[in-house]
Amino acid sequence: MKLLVSACLLGQKVRYDGSDKGQNSALLNELITEDRVVTICPEVAGGLGVPRLPAEIQNGAGNGVLNEQARVLDSSGKDVTTEFVSGAQQALALAQAHNIRAAILKARSPSCGKAQIYDGTFGKRLIDGSGVTAALLERHGIKVFNEDEIAAALDYAAQLKNED
Secondary structure, eight states: OOEEEEGGGGTOOOSTTSOOOOOOOHHHHHHHHTTOEEEEOHHHHTTOOSSOOOEEEESSOHHHHHTTSOEEEETTSOBOHHHHHHHHHHHHHHHHHTTOOEEEEOTBOTTTOOSEEEOSSSSOOEEEOOOHHHHHHHHTTOEEEEGGGHHHHHHHHHHHHHHO
């Protein structure tokens, strides 16, 4: 079974500041070797460049954006909601095309964050909630993990494989 993985976690320099968050993980390397990784950066897929200004969800979290009750703004105040939603839709389509039921995404990201994201003030304060892509994937039954939960993601995938 394949897993969807944030491109930045695999060393691709796609983060807003042109960096990556590559994980030195034997478990991730094993997934790559076994050709069990499908990778995406939803923000780049949605049309945002590298580098780009940091963005945060204003007045809510990913579900609020998907319900058109919250917006994603970059640090200059430009609305980038359309790009975030487009990237999330592309991530979902990719996951569905590969029959993916679990994802390992970048923690605290306005796209990929699961459980906690920044509060929209650019003050580095965290709130409970998921990013746009994580929320959309979870709405469609794809379980989302972050880079601190790689082992749990693999256990979950193995459990699903045994149930199939």
